[in-house]
Amino acid sequence: MKISVSFTLWLLLGSVYASEGVEIKPASPPDINAALREITASLAQLKADMMLLQRETTVRQVAFSASLVAGVEPGESVTTGPFPSFTTLIFKHVPTNIGNAYNSTTGVFTAPVRGAYHFEWWVAAFGDNGAHASGAALVKNSENIFTAWEQRKEYLGTASNGVTLLLEVGDVVSVSLWADTVAFDNANHHTTFSGHLLFPM
Numbered sequence: 001m002k003i004s005v006s007f008t009l010w011l012l013l014g015s016v017y018a019s020e021g022v023e024i025k026p027a028s029p030p031d032i033n034a035a036l037r038e039i040t041a042s043l044a045q046l047k048a049d050m051m052l053l054q055r056e057t058t059v060r061q062v063a064f065s066a067s068l069v070a071g072v073e074p075g076e077s078v079t080t081g082p083f084p085s086f087t088t089l090i091f092k093h094v095p096t097n098i099g100n101a102y103n104s105t106t107g108v109f110t111a112p113v114r115g116a117y118h119f120e121w122w123v124a125a126f127g128d129n130g131a132h133a134s135g136a137a138l139v140k141n142s143e144n145i146f147t148a149w150e151q152r153k154e155y156l157g158t159a160s161n162g163v164t165l166l167l168e169v170g171d172v173v174s175v176s177l178w179a180d181t182v183a184f185d186n187a188n189h190h191t192t193f194s195g196h197l198l199f200p201m
């Protein structure tokens with residue numbers, strides 16, 4: 001913020017001269033109208049800066065976490081997939097959605113501000129003798145960024161990965177299940193997608 005201080009400085013200098021009891025007339029008489037115009041302009045700039053700061057602070061609050069299935073009873077479980085093709089996962093249980101940038105109808109996160117964002121995703125699956133992996137990629141617009149992948153013979157495994165991305169306003173990010181892979185979830189929320197804005201740029 002650039003705030004002019006010259007008028008204040010002039011006032012201070014004036015008071016210093018006055019307190020020393022020395023009669024010094026300024027070389028040129030102060031132009032009060034010019035000084036007022038300067039103050040008015042400074043105040044207008046200050047007001048604009050404060051409004052911008054307020055807006056930036058509000059839009060800077062972006063953080064979400066979601067898990068795949070919502071409304072499952074304890075003891076129930078849901079296996080999503082396998083699908084014949086790469087399919088967007090729609091994470092339905094949303095404990096945190098500050099800034100509402102994640103849409104639980106589409107599974108898509110939309111960047112509200114240009115900046116560096118961090119995402120992570122975890123995809124669980126029970127080993128079925130290696131028949132199906134748990135495999136999911138983070139997709140930015142239509143580009144696959146990173147993949148989480150795990151293929152087991154038995155027991156529950158959870159593949160995970162994370163990434164930091166520079167996003168422009170309106171860039172979309174989602175998680176897609178690879179063809180012929182599965183994602184397991186239950187009331188304990190094993191399969192998740194989270195993200196937050198690190199800082200605007």
Ligand SMILES: *[C@@H]1O[C@H](CO)[C@@H](O)[C@H](O)[C@H]1NC(C)=O
Nearest residue numbers: 100101102103104105106107
């Ligand atoms: C989420 O996406 C759906 C489908 O595109 C849309 O109708 C809805 O308005 C979106 N919700 C929000 C909060 O943006």
